[in-house]
Amino acid sequence: MRDSPTIYFIRHGETDWNRDRRYQGQRDIPLNDTGHAQARRNGRALRAFLPDIAxxxxIASPLRRTRETMEIIRAELDLPTDGYRTDTDLMELSYGQWEGTLQDDLAAYDPEGLAARQADPFRWRPEGGESYADLSARVERWAGTVTEDVVVVSHGGVSRCLRGHLLALDPLGIPDLESPQDRVLILSNATMHWL
Structure with missing residues (x-):
């Protein structure tokens, strides 16, 4: 049996909206200084772990925070910063009307939506947005195109759904999976580990 390709998955570095716990979704928010440092750390970790990663x-999500992260990582690998492509299937979950809202304000902003999400976090969809089930379908479609080792810079929701698909996890637990911004997730042959 042939080994499956290895996916080196990196969540984009921190933004001010991450720091403030504000729903970003598909809003195009830049990295902050912490995010730049996290991206440099992940580039150095990849270089030390696998010198021939070049x-x-x-591939990156087309949003600014992922492209910035990818370009910093590629610079750490001594590669041309523009030597990657983007794929819209790797964009973050759309939070629709929740985008721009602080997590701490949700109970006052949309109590019904918050209650519905708590009741079914995998299938609940905000007005104008996507559910984790929707995102999972998009991520599974992308995963079906992977035929060789790939370095991916994307988002927390995408990381969760990709693990759910490749590791055959219970969908109900997917929204609660950790997704750190200062570690590299290595997925291969239905296993994972952090770097």
Missing amino acids: NARF
Whole structure:
């Protein structure tokens, strides 16, 4: 049996909206200084772990925070910063009307939506947005195109759904999976570990 390709998955570095616990979704928010440092750390970690990582493909979500992270990582690998492509299937979950809202304000802003989300966090969809079930379908479609080792810079929701698909996890637990911004997730042959 042939080994499956390895996916080196990196969540984008921190933004001010991450720091403030504000729903970003598909809003195009830049990295902050902490995010830049996290991206440099992940680039150095990849270089130390796999010196020939340059032979992999590099793909990012088209949002600014992921492209910034990818370009910093590629610079740490001594690769041209623009030597990657983007894929809209790797964009973050759309939070619709919740985008821009602080997590601490949700109970006052949309109590019904918050209650519905708590009742079914995998299938609940905010007005104008996507559910984790929707995002999972998009991520599974992308995963079906992976035929060689790839370095991916994307988002927390995408990381959760990708693990759910590749590791055959219970969908109901997917929204609660951790998704750190200062570690590299390595997925291969239905296993995972953090770098």
